[in-house]
Amino acid sequence: MGLVARAIEAAGITTVTLNMIWPYQRLIGMPRVAAIEHPFGRPYGDVGDAETQRAVLLTALRLAESADEPGHVDHLPFRWHEEPKETRWHPAEPSPIIAMIKQRQQKKQEAGA
Amino acid sequence: MNTVDPWRFAGGFLSRVLGGQIPEEPSHPPIPWTPLRVPLERARVALLSTAGLSMREDPPFDMELERKHPMRGDPSHRRLRADASAADVEANHLHIDTGYIARDLNVALPLDRLHELAKQGVVGSVATTHYSTMGYQGNDASTLEQQTAPAIAAEMKSEQVDLAILAPV
Numbered sequence: 001m002g003l004v005a006r007a008i009e010a011a012g013i014t015t016v017t018l019n020m021i022w023p024y025q026r027l028i029g030m031p032r033v034a035a036i037e038h039p040f041g042r043p044y045g046d047v048g049d050a051e052t053q054r055a056v057l058l059t060a061l062r063l064a065e066s067a068d069e070p071g072h073v074d075h076l077p078f079r080w081h082e083e084p085k086e087t088r089w090h091p092a093e094p095s096p097i098i099a100m101i102k103q104r105q106q107k108k109q110e111a112g113a
Numbered sequence: 114m115n116t117v118d119p120w121r122f123a124g125g126f127l128s129r130v131l132g133g134q135i136p137e138e139p140s141h142p143p144i145p146w147t148p149l150r151v152p153l154e155r156a157r158v159a160l161l162s163t164a165g166l167s168m169r170e171d172p173p174f175d176m177e178l179e180r181k182h183p184m185r186g187d188p189s190h191r192r193l194r195a196d197a198s199a200a201d202v203e204a205n206h207l208h209i210d211t212g213y214i215a216r217d218l219n220v221a222l223p224l225d226r227l228h229e230l231a232k233q234g235v236v237g238s239v240a241t242t243h244y245s246t247m248g249y250q251g252n253d254a255s256t257l258e259q260q261t262a263p264a265i266a267a268e269m270k271s272e273q274v275d276l277a278i279l280a281p282v
Contacts, residue, residue, distance in 0.1 A: 001163045001281040003254055004246060007262030008277050010145040013269055014156075018280040021119045021131060029141025035117040041164070041209035042220040043280045053219045054226045060278050061236060065153055070144035075117045084122050088210060095207040096183035097251070101130065 002028030016060045032067040034060045035075045039089040156275040159240035162222040163248030164282045165205040167191040174205040186249040188256035193243040
């Protein structure tokens with residue numbers, strides 16, 4: 001996503017990237033980052049929570065005017081309404097890459113045992 | 114000042130996998146910069162999500178590619194209509210629970226909220242077209258970077274977009 005932001009910005013359009021894992025900024029170099037502490041899959045807010053969705057979007061929009069240097073990271077003050085252990089965001093089955101990594105780790109452990 | 118904890122919802126395993134990709138110090142090329150050319154209340158705004166969203170009448174993102182080759186992800190993009198709601202859109206992404214998007218598109222692509230802000234005059238207008246990519250690109254994002262991203266930028270330019278708000282999922 002950060003790569004897409006860079007390309008759009010380079011083409012002459014202002015971008016703001018909302019981002020949960022904002023340290024990716026060190027790898028990618030996005031023009032403006034709005035860091036948000038929301039679970040994966042629901043960056044703007046929960047189902048039906050129009051108030052939070054609007055506030056997050058508005059904060060990201062305003063960053064387009066207020067950020068004054070390339071690579072600016074703004075930490076948004078939103079707090080998710082559930083604790084992480086109560087928050088379900090995972091897919092029903094692990095993604096192929098996660099399944100592959102876990103399988104490899106298991107094989108390594110078995111080989112080492 | 115409040116600092117966002119990037120790993121709060123990730124869990125230990127994913128934090129280690131993703132965190133391991135991120136350098137301690139910035140390692141990116143110079144950052145492109147385009148100041149907003151009009152005030153926000155006159156800006157034409159487009160949204161972009163990495164949730165693998167497609168209009169139901171369009172081909173969905175290719176999930177079989179990733180199932181067969183876990184280190185690859187569909188590098189293409191889809192155009193989404195400004196009046197799309199959850200019922201018009203399919204979400205394909207193997208790394209999240211897409212059920213929330215199926216119930217309320219605004220959790221990842223807040224078109225309803227953007228229309229409201231345009232109506233209130235907070236932003237100038239809502240772009241005709243919005244966009245989605247597939248966030249997972251495996252170990253090769255070169256097609257996304259060199260072909261898809263410039264194509265999206267050109268489409269936005271042709272529709273006079275001033276500001277794009279991007280959100281990974």
